[in-house]
Amino acid sequence: MSLIVNQWRGNSPSVRHTATVTVNDAVFGALYKVDFDGVASVETRGQDGDTTATIASRLADLLAGVAGVTVDYTAGQSSIEIMGPADGVPMASNITASNPAGSFTERIRPGKLAIDQEFLIALPEDTTGGTFTVSVDFGSGWEETTGQAYNETAENLESDLDALTSASGGDFSVTLEATEPRTYRVKVGGSWAGKSVAIKADTSGLTGLSTAAVSRAQSVGGDAPAVWKIRLHQDSSASTLINVHMNGVAYATQIANVVSQSWWDERLPANTVSFAGGQELHSGGSMTSHAVFSVPADVSISFSGPVSAQVDELQAYQGESHDSFQMFDFTAGTTGTQTVTWNGHTSGGGSMSQIASLLLSLPNINTGEIQGFTFGSVPIYVVQFQNGLGGALQPLIQFGTTDAEYLSEGAGPVNDIHAVTILGATGGTFPLQVSGKAETTDIDFASDDIDDIQAAIDATLSAGETVTVTGTISSFQIEYGGDLAETTIPLIAIDGSGLTGGQDAIISEAVTPVAGINEIQAVNIDPTATGGTYSLVNGQPSIDIPYNDSLPNIEAAYEDLPDIGAGNVFFDGTPRRLLIEYIGALAGRPVDLVKINQDSLIVSGQSALTVSVESLAGSANHWNSPQNWSLDHVPRSGELVVLKGPAGDILHGLVQAAECTFSGTDIVLNQPGDFIDGQVVRLSTSDTLPTAQDSGGAVVLDGSADYYVVAIGVTDSGNQTIKISETDNGEPVEFTNAGTGTHRIGVRLAGIRQFASYAGAIGFPQFIDGAWYPGQRYLQIDLEAPSSNDPNIELGIGDGSGLSRGYFDFGTSHVDARVLKSQGSGDEPAINVLNDNIDESEVVVIGGVFGVGNDPARTPSMRRLIGFAGRSIVGNANFSRIESYNNSVESAISQASSNIVQVRA
Structure with missing residues (x-):
């Protein structure tokens, strides 16, 4: 039987891929969708008030965003012209328009959970x-x-x-x-x-x-200030820098500052210091600094550094004695001999240093009742009234016409007074205990008063001891008298643990409440629906609902779903626009948007959008352009393909075989494909082909039989779909089951004969500008088993340089190949083959550069590789046997990975 030869001519004219998208009708809610082989798709929905032109305008804008598509649209028109990016380059393997049932769901008001x-x-x-x-x-x-x-x-x-x-x-x-x-x-x-x-x-x-707090409201010494007298002596050679220590804090300062009131004012209670001071310079350069001052504060004072210091506290702060200290400061000039006058009596004459003696000469001052203090040659003199004249405010002394000034006024003796404050109590009891005495009976905060406190304390005192209690139950004072008068008594003790009430609890709103919102959704049934059914889906699909069913029936069908339940939805609206409010157990919370299955809905608007192809992309580089072949059709199963002469590269339309599945009348490829109407193909399987039928009855599918491609399409994911018939342009076969195993459809050639005079390329190169090329590299096609000893692949026959690039993927076909000649280097072999038939396939390399298993995504398996001459470069591949003569077979894998090249015995 002679073979039918179909020779590559490569002389198809270049044709721009063009198509017209036409909006035929404006239907509210209908879906207008244009799909480009699943690589891209655009869609818009008919809106209220739309015309065919407004829908076309929106589609034109969307189409302009599709890569590789040029749009020609005139405003106001209902048709859109689209074109490929260049002559011979397709926009996609297939372009389709669809108007599926246009029902859709939408969320009208999102549900929100209540915030507690x-x-x-x-x-x-x-x-x-x-x-x-x-x-x-x-x-x-x-x-x-x-x-x-x-x-x-x-x-x-x-x-x-x-x-x-x-x-x-x-x-x-x-x-x-x-x-x-x-x-x-x-x-x-x-x-x-x-x-x-x-x-x-x-x-x-x-x-x-x-809280029950006790404090001293009055000390026995009253408000007696502290009175300090300071004398610092410094040698002439010593540093003038000293340290002043007050209440544990050290201040480094010059000695001169000690006789400066401003220096003390800055460090002691402001505006409360009475002060006098000065310095005396001695022969030889030494110096003595003097200061005297009173301050109403409890301080401790000492000095360190190159000085001899004498520090005297003449009166303790709030001590039991509050004497009158009077001071003369004559630093502005002395007054010579003068008399002293005090409390109506005047002495004889004397100097400033004799003031104490002059006072003692007066009849109203006894020995020991005054003490005088001098400050070297510094003209300052201080008199302290003490003993019989101490602890009281005394009249000012007059020296000549100069009046003294109070360094401390003095005050009479006072009794110790304790203050008791109770905060926050509203009830309960408390006892008191005077130091050294028994604890009182419990005092009731809510019912007792001051008299009860007085009586409770009096009951614990000894004869001659008295107290006076004044104030209120929550704030009272205890003044000690009798034998306890003018005596410092340790603070009275109080036990407040039995008191109740006090601070309130602190209550704050950590989270402000927000009422939940019921979700409302809408289901819009295609307005052109004339029959059929649909189902609502929420977790599971409902029963089939007639397209024009009543609201109560639709509501009941939806409530039957396990994720919904009775009483948890309320339906309103119309049978064509269902409004669903989620209530009951689904109230006040977000709910998944209801879905609609409308495959069984019959609509009349399915011709509202059409696409008509004006011209398919074609060029001298397309395998699937009929004009490129001597028989004026794309190679069919059983034909021998011959590549000869100066014809150009074959770059497009290379997917002529692929794995597939069966569904209805469609054969669905597992990848994009390049089949066209009229091609003759065959089926193969690893197990059993599906059963099939047409209007004439059962159709028994046979792997050796020829079938005609009568329609092509594309899935949403871009995979090509094919319908086949037993006759050219005949009725499509319907598949009644899916068969078992792995299935394949493809053109099954009798063989390929490539003469060395054809120096073109088949498939895209592996790398372009250093990057892996994602397009179709291999001619994907099937082969019939070789007959007798004749190979079904011969590459490089006769004179010429041979293929510059030839990439072939023969699937699981039985390959018997002879490689005689090719171009290319060892970096990327001119000829690369993928094949998975380890039981039968073999390649004999006699010349040229041949590669197998150099695609990182595939590990081919073949029975035998024989290399006589040329070079065979083996990557990730399995062979039962490799025969290498003249070292013609080499590994493309590093030594560490060379075990990937497996030779089986």
Whole structure:
């Protein structure tokens, strides 16, 4: 039987791929979709008020965004012209328009979960016992719990809140937020979820919260200031820098500052220091600095550094003695001999240094009742009234016409007074205890008064000892008299642990409530629907619903779904626009958008959009252009392909075989394909082909039979679909099951004969500009088994340089190849083959450069590779046997990975 030869001519004219998209009708809600072989698609939905022109305008804008598509559109028109990027380059392997049923769902109002109100109740920090209550106002008045222990558990508080009249089980959730202070987080939910309530707490029954403080309101020494006298002596050679130590703080300063009042004012209570000071310079350069001052503060003073220091506290701060200190400061000039006048009596004449002697000469001053202080040659003189004249305000001394000034005025003796302050108490009891005495009986804060406190203390005192209590139950003073007068008594003791009330609980709203919102969704049934059914899907599909069913029936069908349930939706609207509000258990929360299965819906608007192909892309480089072949059709199964002469490269239309599945009348490829109408193809399988039928009855599919391609299409993912018939332009075969195993459809050639005079290329190169090329590299096609000893592949026959590039993927075909000649280097072999038939296929390399298994995505398996001459470069491949003569077979894999090249015995 002679073979039918179909020779490559490569002389098809270049043709621009063009098509016209036409909007035929404007249908509200209908879907207008243009698909480019699944690589890209655009769609728009008919809107209220649309015309065919407004829909076309929107589609034109969308089409302009598709890569490789040129759009020619005139405003106001209903048709759009689209073109490929260049002559011979297709926009896609297939372009289709569709008007599927245009039903759709939408979310009208998203559902929102209610946000539950939360409170924090923080008890006072110092709580040691007692009880508290929590009250809730649900909107009709306060409802109070029966009472909680100061250390109540969160579980018990939650139970008591749930027991309130307006609450029910699960309305409150209580957790312990913190223990110091004890803080409860109260969440209001259940039947009150998302609603606002008010909460308060009564802590008056808690103990340990009140504070009872005792302080000294009056000291026996009254407000006696401290009086200091300072003398610093410095040698002539010593540094003038010293350290002044006051109350543990050291100040580095010059000695001269010690006699400066401003220096002391900055470091002692402002505007309270009475001061005098000066310096005396001695022969030889040494110097003595003097200062005297009073200050109403408890300070300690010392000095360190290159000085000899004498520091005297003439009177202690708030000591029992509050003497009168009077001072003369004559630093502005002395007055010579003068008399001294005090309290109506005048002495004889004398100098400033004799003031004390002159005072003692007066009849109203006795020996020991005054003391005088001089400050070397510094003209300052201080007199202290003491003993019989001490502890009292004394008249000022007059020296000549100069009056003294008070360094400390002096005051009479006073009694010790203690102040007791009770804060925050509302009830409970407390005892008092005077130092050295027995504790009083308990005093009741709520019912006792000052007289009761007086009586309680009096009962603990000895004969001759008295106290006077004044004030209120929460703030009173105790003045000691009788045998306790003018005596410093240790502060009275008070035990406040039995007091109740005090600080309130701190209640804060941690989370503000927000009411939940019911979700509302819409289902829009295609307005052109004339029959059929649809189903609503939420987790599972509902029963089939007639296109014009009533709202109650649709609602019942939807409620039957396990994820919906009876009473959880309310339907409104019309049978063509269903409004669904989610209520009941689905109220106040987001709900997944309902879906619609409308495959069984019959609509009349399916011709509202059409695509007519004006011209397919074609060029001298397309395998699937009929004009490139001597028989004026693309190679068919059983034909011998011959490549000869100067014809050009074959770059497009290379997918002529692929794995597939069967569904209805469609054969669905597992990849994009390049089949065209009229091609003759064959089927193969690893197990059993499906059963099939047409209008004439059962069709028995046979792997050796020829079938005609009668229609092509494309899936949403871009994979090509094919319909086949037993006759040219005949009725499509319908598949009644899917068969078993792995199936394949393709053109099954008798063989390929490539003469060395054809120096073109088949397939795209592996790399372009250093990057892996993602397009179709291989001619994907099937081969019939070779007959007798004749190979079914011969490459490089006769004179010429041979293929510059030839990439072939023969699937699982039985390959018997002879490689005689090719161009190319060892970096990328001119000829590359993929094949998976380890039981039968073999390649004999006699010349040229041949490669197998150099695609990183595939590991081919063949029975035998024989290399006589030329070069065979083996990558990731399995062979049962390799025979290499003259070292013609080499590995393209590094030594570390060479085990990937497997030779089987």
